[in-house]
Amino acid sequence: MMNQFSLPARLLVVAQSGRMLAQLxxxxxxxxxxxxxxxxxxxxxLALEAVRVADLSVQSLRPVLADLRARxxxxxxxxxxxxxFHTDSLDDLRQDxxxxxxxxxxxxxxxxxxxxxxxxxxxxxxxxxxxxVPPEDDGDWLxxxxxxxxGRGIVHHRPRRQADRADCYWQRRLDGTPMSxxxxxxxxxxxxxxxxxxxxxxxxxxxxxxAGIANRAVISAENRRLLCIWxxxxxxxxxxxxxxxxxxxxxxxxxxxxxxxxxIPASAQLYxxxxxxxxxxxxxxxxxxxxxxSAGSALTDSLPVYDLADEELYPAxxxxxxxxxxxxxxxxxxxxxxxxxxxPFAGAIVGKDQPICSIIAxxxxxxxxxxxxxxxxxxxxNILMTGSKKHAISG
Numbered sequence: 001m002m003n004q005f006s007l008p009a010r011l012l013v014v015a016q017s018g019r020m021l022a023q024l025x026x027x028x029x030x031x032x033x034x035x036x037x038x039x040x041x042x043x044x045x046l047a048l049e050a051v052r053v054a055d056l057s058v059q060s061l062r063p064v065l066a067d068l069r070a071r072x073x074x075x076x077x078x079x080x081x082x083x084x085f086h087t088d089s090l091d092d093l094r095q096d097x098x099x100x101x102x103x104x105x106x107x108x109x110x111x112x113x114x115x116x117x118x119x120x121x122x123x124x125x126x127x128x129x130x131x132x133v134p135p136e137d138d139g140d141w142l143x144x145x146x147x148x149x150x151g152r153g154i155v156h157h158r159p160r161r162q163a164d165r166a167d168c169y170w171q172r173r174l175d176g177t178p179m180s181x182x183x184x185x186x187x188x189x190x191x192x193x194x195x196x197x198x199x200x201x202x203x204x205x206x207x208x209x210x211a212g213i214a215n216r217a218v219i220s221a222e223n224r225r226l227l228c229i230w231x232x233x234x235x236x237x238x239x240x241x242x243x244x245x246x247x248x249x250x251x252x253x254x255x256x257x258x259x260x261x262x263x264i265p266a267s268a269q270l271y272x273x274x275x276x277x278x279x280x281x282x283x284x285x286x287x288x289x290x291x292x293x294s295a296g297s298a299l300t301d302s303l304p305v306y307d308l309a310d311e312e313l314y315p316a317x318x319x320x321x322x323x324x325x326x327x328x329x330x331x332x333x334x335x336x337x338x339x340x341x342x343x344p345f346a347g348a349i350v351g352k353d354q355p356i357c358s359i360i361a362x363x364x365x366x367x368x369x370x371x372x373x374x375x376x377x378x379x380x381x382n383i384l385m386t387g388s389k390k391h392a393i394s395g
Contacts, residue, residue, distance in 0.1 A: 003029060005289045010048065012065070012074050012097070016056065016082025019342050020269050022046040025078065027272060028283040033072055035064055037082070040357075041336075041343040048072070056086040061093070069096070076100055080264055084149040087111055100292060101242055102262045110238055110262040113146050113169050119237055120257060125230045127257045128249065129172035134159065140173040142208075150210040151200055176251030178258075179217055181227055182267040185240040186291040190232050191307040193271045193284075194314065195219050198247070201323060203353040212320030212373065215270040216311055216366040223255050228306040234260060243268050243288045264288065270317040274362060281313045316366040320359050320373045324350045328384040339376060356384055
């Protein structure tokens with residue numbers, strides 16, 4: 001059965017965590033088959049089949065994907081988070097699958113930090129001071145992995161305690177507000193869906209772990225204009241297609257670009273139309289597919305035109321990962337509220353500093369979202385700490 005995109009109904013999702021993509025595909029009328037590292041309870045419910053793998057390496061994926069291809073006859077694959085650590089796997093997947101996203105060459109180039117920051121300098125786009133050898137001064141520097149995602153591996157630089165690392169780079173720490181913008185890029189146009197505020201959580205071994213994001217971030221009209229212009233330049237330089245995000249730091253009224261995600265980002269779920277009031281906007285995955293139609297279009301010398309979507313098209317929303325403060329076991333017969341996502345199965349053991357689940361809030365006003373997320377996070381933490389089998393509040 002085909003649809004308006006001339007695609008079969010069944011699509012394969014491969015990601016570190018595939019629940020969000022499975023939900024986006026379902027909302028757009030597709031039936032996902034998921035391969036990820038968790039196979040959470042709600043992913044199993046959303047997918048025709050969910051298969052858990054140890055990681056996204058070529059060795060882990062090849063036999064599983066060959067079996068699914070034989071049984072379901074699928075040819076199209078949507079990839080998500082986690083390939084930052086396994087860029088070679090995308091190259092391998094390209095041999096047997098049609099990837100519904102940026103080609104591996106584009107994804108890999110975006111992950112090349114030296115190339116990225118060289119490009120920022122060439123395009124006159126501000127960014128934090130960045131070096132690829134250990135800094136000589138004792139200033140406030142961060143040591144970041146060349147291959148990373150979600151804040152993993154980012155630590156404070158300790159010049160006399162840390163050995164030189166060939167797999168790292170160093171960036172001057174800016175004490176600002178981490179933010180991002182979510183976009184969808186086509187051959188001649190980049191549309192910014194909205195601006196987001198991000199936050200991190202300091203875990204014992206991961207002091208800058210990504211913890212949550214909320215849309216409708218407050219940012220000046222001038223900064224919005226500049227960020228759209230910078231994004232247009234980067235989209236043209238990389239030939240970006242589809243959904244993605246641009247991370248930046250806001251400090252003293254100025255924006256400093258940090259990185260680009262050249263695949264469907266976690267913030268995409270904040271721009272999914274929900275409820276009767278927002279039903280006139282298309283599903284966000286449909287917008288992703290629409291831009292891929294232009295992937296074969298001839299490139300021009302002109303920069304893509306940018307649009308700034310009306311953020312009122314989408315509900316105020318926030319997404320947060322809940323990490324375990326101590327090791328624990330998910331109670332048997334636990335009743336999860338509907339706003340809990342990435343749900344672990346009953347009886348699962350969650351280690352200290354490991355994600356328990358995610359929580360989502362959609363409200364009329366953005367000011368309410370953060371308050372509700374805080375309350376819901378405490379509720380989930382209480383389940384793990386007290387072993388309660390039932391939720392006592394609606395959230």
